[in-house]
Amino acid sequence: MRATDWSRRYILSANNYSQYLTNLGSAAIGVGSSGSVFYVDSATGSTNNAGSSWDDAKATIEQAIQLCTANNGDIILVAPFHNEGAGDAQIFDLDIAGVTVIGLGEGTARPILDFDHANATCDIGADNCTVIGLRFRPSVTAVLIGVDVETGILGTNILGCEWMNGEDGSGTDEFVKALHLTSGNHDTVMKDLVIRCHTSASNATHGIHVDAASDRCVYDNVRIDGPYATNGILEDAASADTIVEDCAIDVTGTGFGFVSTSTFTRFKNNKGNADRIVNKLGQEFYPGWGYKVTKVEAADTVTSDDLFTLTGKVIVNLWTFEVTNALGAGMTDYKIELTTLAGIIVAAGNISSGIVGFMRTLNGSAASTALNTSTSAVSVAGVGDTATKWGPTVVGKAGGSDIIKATRTAGAAGDLIRHDVFYMPAEAGASLVTAA
Numbered sequence: 001m002r003a004t005d006w007s008r009r010y011i012l013s014a015n016n017y018s019q020y021l022t023n024l025g026s027a028a029i030g031v032g033s034s035g036s037v038f039y040v041d042s043a044t045g046s047t048n049n050a051g052s053s054w055d056d057a058k059a060t061i062e063q064a065i066q067l068c069t070a071n072n073g074d075i076i077l078v079a080p081f082h083n084e085g086a087g088d089a090q091i092f093d094l095d096i097a098g099v100t101v102i103g104l105g106e107g108t109a110r111p112i113l114d115f116d117h118a119n120a121t122c123d124i125g126a127d128n129c130t131v132i133g134l135r136f137r138p139s140v141t142a143v144l145i146g147v148d149v150e151t152g153i154l155g156t157n158i159l160g161c162e163w164m165n166g167e168d169g170s171g172t173d174e175f176v177k178a179l180h181l182t183s184g185n186h187d188t189v190m191k192d193l194v195i196r197c198h199t200s201a202s203n204a205t206h207g208i209h210v211d212a213a214s215d216r217c218v219y220d221n222v223r224i225d226g227p228y229a230t231n232g233i234l235e236d237a238a239s240a241d242t243i244v245e246d247c248a249i250d251v252t253g254t255g256f257g258f259v260s261t262s263t264f265t266r267f268k269n270n271k272g273n274a275d276r277i278v279n280k281l282g283q284e285f286y287p288g289w290g291y292k293v294t295k296v297e298a299a300d301t302v303t304s305d306d307l308f309t310l311t312g313k314v315i316v317n318l319w320t321f322e323v324t325n326a327l328g329a330g331m332t333d334y335k336i337e338l339t340t341l342a343g344i345i346v347a348a349g350n351i352s353s354g355i356v357g358f359m360r361t362l363n364g365s366a367a368s369t370a371l372n373t374s375t376s377a378v379s380v381a382g383v384g385d386t387a388t389k390w391g392p393t394v395v396g397k398a399g400g401s402d403i404i405k406a407t408r409t410a411g412a413a414g415d416l417i418r419h420d421v422f423y424m425p426a427e428a429g430a431s432l433v434t435a436a
Helices: 003-012 017-025 061-065
Strands: 037-040 075-078 083-086 090-094 100-103 112-115 121-124 130-132 135-138 143-149 157-159 175-181 189-196 206-210 218-226 231-235 242-245 248-251 254-257 264-268 290-298 304-323 331-338 344-351 359-361 393-407 416-425 431-434
Touching: 037 061, 061 075, 061 090, 083 090, 090 112, 135 143, 135 175, 175 189, 189 206, 206 218, 218 231, 231 248, 248 254, 290 304, 290 431, 344 393, 416 431
Parallel strands: 037 075, 075 100, 083 112, 090 121, 100 130, 112 135, 121 143, 130 157, 143 175, 157 189, 175 206, 189 218, 206 231, 218 242, 218 248, 231 254, 242 264
Antiparallel strands: 290 416, 304 359, 304 393, 304 416, 304 431, 331 344, 331 393
8 A cells, every 4th residue: 555545544534543653653554655664763863874764763854854755655754752953944844745744652752843943944845745743842932933834835734733832831932823824725634733822922823824815725623722812723815615623712812713705615513712613704602692793893083983794684682882991082873773774773872971881782672762871880790771671683684785883973082892792693694793
């Protein structure tokens, strides 16, 4: 069996690394395979060795890569407890097509690659390469990129790898971006990955960053945990036919950041903070209430603010708007309305200056002017609606789209109102997302 056939079998069916690695590490891989097997071990290897056996192993992964032949199904086996690093340089560049790098060992015995400089990186620079079972560890502050899939590289498989907490243990050492897909990295498979950083990792921004469109990518059992400030997964451009399944992102920043126009072959059983199910838009589902979307309205020097983009018909089960800091100026004729359909969701009312903690819930009646009665602060823990009227509200038009906006007299610089909406789609494809 060719070495590359093992990789295909794994991606299509297997979920047992121990057995997979046993198969690859056994004598069976040499039977009927046209590919070569090379060995890497930092404990016993040497630059001058041929890399043809454990007794003759190379010292680094890069040394073994240079022995490989493109599209020959070559395999590089990396010994348990192997450790190597790099300063202002690449740790390795997997730039020979069709090569598979496999880190052997279970748990803490798996190989570790240390990033000893902010510019250190592991690059994938050729098509149809596979990396399995390696651990990546930042050893300085703000390592820019852990693993970088270069522009136009196709068919990369990254399986069973881990991006670790920083070597210092206190959160100072971190990856800014753990895994980076640069552009046009179609058919990338990311399976059984763990990406984490310390809670004090202030420079961490992205678990996985897709910088430009990369179609037919697979995210399968990807676990991301940490204070990634921008996103756990972020796309900067729409991609097509993506598969996202059994992933979990629990981060301080936004979790799933796929572009709203991206298309999915499959999106199933994905979870966000506190193990809540998320939809394709990355919105978390709260049982009994629906999907949550949030907008902070800058009610300062303008007289209107787009709050949400509405697609189709949705059922709003709960809408709260809260003044989160003392208003520098009162706002009169404050209302929430649709832009195109010209429908009034909340009728005009006044909010006094100086209020903080003022909290409102959406009334069942769009004609309510109960805002007029709320001229003093209302406790966040108290009754949200002084009119004591509430009910689910259907908003939108079947198959249509609209912008929900707030209009008012201008407030003062720094005036903010936070809107939290819980909704359910009332038809296929309906959604409510934060407006730009």
